[in-house]
Amino acid sequence: MSTGSVEQFQQSLSRLNTASTAVAPDELVSTVADLVEPPAVGAELPFDGLSIADAPVTLDPSPSRLREAVTGVSGSRMGIASLGTVAVESRAEGDEFIALYPERHVVVVRASDLRTDLSDAFGWLRAEFEEDCQSFILATGPSSTGDMGALVQGVHGPKEVHVIIVRDNE
Amino acid sequence: MSESQQLDADRIRTLLESEGDEIKENTRLFNTERYDAVKAVGEGAHEDNRTQAREIKADAIERLPELIDRTRKAVEANGGTVYVADDAEDANQYLAEVADNVDADSVVKSKSMTTEEMDLNEALEADGLDVWETDLGEFVIQVAEEAPSHIVGPSLHKSREEITKLFEEEFDPDESLDSAEKLTAFAREYLGECIDDAEVGVTGANFVLAESGSIALVTNEGNARKCASIPDTHVAVAGIEKIIPSIAELEPFAELISRSATGQDIPQYLSLLTPPVDTPAIDFDSRDESYFGNSDADRDFHLVLLDNGRREMREDDDLRETLYCIRCGACANSCANFQSVGGHAFGGETYTGGIATGWEAGIEGNDVAAEFNDLCTGCSRCVNACPVKIDIPWINTVVRDRINRGKDPGFDDMLVDGLVPDKEEPGTPLRKRFFGNFETVARIGSATAPLSNAVASTGLARKAMESVLGIDARRDLPEFRRTTLREWAASREPRVADPERRVALYPDVYTNYVRAERGKAAVRVLEALDCEVVVPDVGGSGRAPLSQGMIATAEKKAKTVAESLLPYVEDGYDVVAVEPSDLAMFRREYEKLLPEAAYERLDGNSYEVLEYAYGLLENGADPDVLPAGDGDGIAYHSHCQQRTLGLEGYTAAVLERLGYDVLTSNVECCGMAGSFGYKSEYYDLSIDVGETLADQFEGAADERTVVASGTSCMEQLDSLLSPETHHPVELLDPERR
Numbered sequence: 001m002s003t004g005s006v007e008q009f010q011q012s013l014s015r016l017n018t019a020s021t022a023v024a025p026d027e028l029v030s031t032v033a034d035l036v037e038p039p040a041v042g043a044e045l046p047f048d049g050l051s052i053a054d055a056p057v058t059l060d061p062s063p064s065r066l067r068e069a070v071t072g073v074s075g076s077r078m079g080i081a082s083l084g085t086v087a088v089e090s091r092a093e094g095d096e097f098i099a100l101y102p103e104r105h106v107v108v109v110r111a112s113d114l115r116t117d118l119s120d121a122f123g124w125l126r127a128e129f130e131e132d133c134q135s136f137i138l139a140t141g142p143s144s145t146g147d148m149g150a151l152v153q154g155v156h157g158p159k160e161v162h163v164i165i166v167r168d169n170e
Numbered sequence: 171m172s173e174s175q176q177l178d179a180d181r182i183r184t185l186l187e188s189e190g191d192e193i194k195e196n197t198r199l200f201n202t203e204r205y206d207a208v209k210a211v212g213e214g215a216h217e218d219n220r221t222q223a224r225e226i227k228a229d230a231i232e233r234l235p236e237l238i239d240r241t242r243k244a245v246e247a248n249g250g251t252v253y254v255a256d257d258a259e260d261a262n263q264y265l266a267e268v269a270d271n272v273d274a275d276s277v278v279k280s281k282s283m284t285t286e287e288m289d290l291n292e293a294l295e296a297d298g299l300d301v302w303e304t305d306l307g308e309f310v311i312q313v314a315e316e317a318p319s320h321i322v323g324p325s326l327h328k329s330r331e332e333i334t335k336l337f338e339e340e341f342d343p344d345e346s347l348d349s350a351e352k353l354t355a356f357a358r359e360y361l362g363e364c365i366d367d368a369e370v371g372v373t374g375a376n377f378v379l380a381e382s383g384s385i386a387l388v389t390n391e392g393n394a395r396k397c398a399s400i401p402d403t404h405v406a407v408a409g410i411e412k413i414i415p416s417i418a419e420l421e422p423f424a425e426l427i428s429r430s431a432t433g434q435d436i437p438q439y440l441s442l443l444t445p446p447v448d449t450p451a452i453d454f455d456s457r458d459e460s461y462f463g464n465s466d467a468d469r470d471f472h473l474v475l476l477d478n479g480r481r482e483m484r485e486d487d488d489l490r491e492t493l494y495c496i497r498c499g500a501c502a503n504s505c506a507n508f509q510s511v512g513g514h515a516f517g518g519e520t521y522t523g524g525i526a527t528g529w530e531a532g533i534e535g536n537d538v539a540a541e542f543n544d545l546c547t548g549c550s551r552c553v554n555a556c557p558v559k560i561d562i563p564w565i566n567t568v569v570r571d572r573i574n575r576g577k578d579p580g581f582d583d584m585l586v587d588g589l590v591p592d593k594e595e596p597g598t599p600l601r602k603r604f605f606g607n608f609e610t611v612a613r614i615g616s617a618t619a620p621l622s623n624a625v626a627s628t629g630l631a632r633k634a635m636e637s638v639l640g641i642d643a644r645r646d647l648p649e650f651r652r653t654t655l656r657e658w659a660a661s662r663e664p665r666v667a668d669p670e671r672r673v674a675l676y677p678d679v680y681t682n683y684v685r686a687e688r689g690k691a692a693v694r695v696l697e698a699l700d701c702e703v704v705v706p707d708v709g710g711s712g713r714a715p716l717s718q719g720m721i722a723t724a725e726k727k728a729k730t731v732a733e734s735l736l737p738y739v740e741d742g743y744d745v746v747a748v749e750p751s752d753l754a755m756f757r758r759e760y761e762k763l764l765p766e767a768a769y770e771r772l773d774g775n776s777y778e779v780l781e782y783a784y785g786l787l788e789n790g791a792d793p794d795v796l797p798a799g800d801g802d803g804i805a806y807h808s809h810c811q812q813r814t815l816g817l818e819g820y821t822a823a824v825l826e827r828l829g830y831d832v833l834t835s836n837v838e839c840c841g842m843a844g845s846f847g848y849k850s851e852y853y854d855l856s857i858d859v860g861e862t863l864a865d866q867f868e869g870a871a872d873e874r875t876v877v878a879s880g881t882s883c884m885e886q887l888d889s890l891l892s893p894e895t896h897h898p899v900e901l902l903d904p905e906r907r
């Protein structure tokens with residue numbers, strides 16, 4: 001498995017009209033703070049040494065907070081550089097809800113977790129399945145539909161996705 | 171079609187008017203985007219994925235009983251339940267019980283054709299449950315109380331304005347819903363509440379992974395994610411054919427499914443779920459309690475695997491391939507007839523488009539398939555579009571054959587005397603015999619020409635043909651030539667003393683009896699390029715009977731053709747065909763009709779005439795012996811089956827090499843498709859399809875010579891533009907100099 005490049009990942013994201021920001025690990029909390037539009041909810045990140053506990057987001061929110069939230073912040077343990085895809089994992093922290101309900105989804109990915117393409121990503125998935133991590137949503141851009149007569153973004157999922165890439169490998 | 175409706179001329183006309191515009195726009199958009207996406211990823215890579223996907227499906231269907239077993243074990247080990255339902259009723263009952271066990275009042279669903287097939291909504295509603303479709307397309311259809319018109323886009327026959335009217339009447343909103351954005355926001359809000367309130371979420375499954383007991387879901391809206399995670403109880407419903415061994419086999423499908431469906435490299439959401447998932451249960455009753463209401467409920471998962479005829483399809487050598495289908499809709503989008511009339515005509519109880527014949531025949535029976543099966547003209551444009559390489563036209567042909575025999579148990583398609591109109595027995599089989607045995611008609615017509623032409627064109631004869639045979643009186647009939655191509659060729663001396671190559675030119679029925687001029691041109695062109703040309707005494711290829719579903723006759727013809735042509739091949743002759751539909755028989759359908767060795771010999775040694783000329787020129791033949799194009803404009807329409815074989819480029823290349831300026835059409839089919847456009851009830855549809863082609867050439871037709879490779883295409887263009895369409899080989903004819 002080779003590592004995909006941050007530049008290519010960002011290019012793919014911009015093709016999906018999805019904004020992205022690449023930051024150093026110690027800039028993460030302030031970047032999240034800049035990007036959230038309140039009220040915000042979050043699921044604690046699945047990474048050692050990286051946390052959003054100090055960012056202005058409510059972790060483990062109540063159902064009403066979840067429904068009211070404008071922004072949801074969660075992490076992704078994998079990104080696909082050629083496609084701009086992230087992985088929303090079905091975790092006890094509730095990533096799936098955080099990534100689905102609010103209009104804006106802010107996703108944190110580590111640069112070292114970028115895969116080059118879908119084939120590489122499947123290599124990663126197979127390894128995860130071996131390790132009994134077997135529920136992921138590969139999410140690419142905002143939710144969309146053409147069913148109402150024109151292409152519209154933001155249906156049952158987010159209208160807008162913002163990806164933060166943490167340069168953890170420099 | 172939810173209720174069976176006779177597909178007659180009136181119904182087709184109504185649908186063309188009411189739904190045709192939206193269907194055309196949307197299916198053509200999907201179709202173009204698919205072509206673009208395949209190009210972008212690379213034809214080679216795409217082809218590799220198709221090959222792999224097909225192998226995986228073939229293997230999985232072969233090992234299905236074992237895979238069902240493994241799935242059951244894995245799901246149960248994860249803490250879920252598997253139920254294999256024999257039929258729709260069985261499955262519905264199970265779902266009703268699941269809902270009953272959790273005291274459900276309402277059920278939310280994401281898009282699932284399999285639950286459409288089961289009529290699940292009706293069954294649950296009859297049990298007093300509220301059922302909500304959360305995919306917006308399905309929601310529109312649910313509110314409109316209509317049937318889906320397309321496998322992927324169930325409501326794509328509806329315009330935004332129609333949906334606005336529908337929703338405003340149904341929901342009486344405070345604000346007008348006069349844009350796609352407002353409609354989407356309204357539906358999101360409305361359905362969002364339904365999902366939060368529902369006790370049971372039902373999803374489909376595009377794939378089931380046996381080893382881990384997982385399901386894969388392909389969606390763009392996010393509703394399947396919600397239906398699978400918000401209600402505590404999740405039921406996934408899938409046909410048994412959806413199982414593949416493991417995550418390792420999913421990759422080619424992840425590449426193919428959205429690219430084939432909508433031209434996306436990957437769907438917005440590819441969910442890989444191994445339920446019950448770790449996402450916590452959410453409790454909206456404890457709305458202010460943290461951790462999502464701190465629910466103590468356990469997640470409950472059921473996988474319902476539906477048989478409903480599938481195990482029998484698996485045993486059926488001809489229908490089995492249907493089970494490889496991943497329901498991408500590409501066969502519908504690439505189908506010219508579908509693009510015009512949509513799934514409310516071209517579809518059965520549940521499924522729509524080319525592959526619907528296989529599904530409906532297997533699930534509902536031949537009667538349902540019979541309602542729309544004739545709309546497949548065998549143009550074969552879906553063959554290269556299908557991500558799992560299903561021979562969709564063959565399935566349509568086989569089912570047509572079965573329908574013929576079912577309607578008329580005495581139907582023996584080998585009987586040519588079936589041609590004699592039997593007044594006691596009008597109707598379809600008779601017309602099928604007429605078109606299927608066109609070779610006999612042509613032989614007699616030619617022997618008695620020009621008298622036969624004169625008689626056939628009288629008003630009285632046309633009326634009789636229309637009422638007895640259903641041949642539309644608005645169509646011009648082919649005019650038979652008194653001197654056939656073969657007779658003409660036999661009367662000539664050999665012209666080339668020391669030939670470079672030797673050619674057996676196949677005299678197809680049309681070239682021999684009707685369009686002899688294109689055959690003569692072909693002979694002269696090949697001779698000018700230093701080939702010895704013989705025109706063997708050989709009968710029809712079987713294309714005509716095959717297109718009527720008369721497989722036994724087609725098989726007999728194929729054998730005769732092979733017996734006549736293979737000795738030439740053994741003697742070093744190349745077989746060259748003028749008519750692409752006959753060449754396609756040699757190169758595609760004969761695989762099903764001939765022993766393998768004979769098929770391979772013929773397939774490997776037969777060529778389309780311009781493909782052959784291209785090869786000769788590439789190998790040093792002198793183009794100057796052919797008339798020069800001098801920059802003249804050509805409007806060229808390649809034949810559908812020729813394009814499927816990948817042969818359209820040769821004609822344009824040869825014409826350009828000779829100095830012509832070539833404009834090529836990009837429609838899937840001319841709409842004539844052999845006998846199709848002659849049939850009264852399909853006349854309007856045939857013209858509607860043809861008009862797209864005519865529109866492309868409209869402005870150009872005055873300055874450009876219109877050429878087409880297929881007889882049918884020439885007839886269609888003659889009737890829609892001007893009666894001067896030629897075969898491209900006629901432009902190369904040295905006699906034109």
Ligand code: SF4
Pocket residue numbers: 321430494495496497498499500501502525552555556557558559560562
């Ligand atoms: S038959 Fe092939 S092209 Fe048609 S829906 Fe199925 S998979 Fe797609």
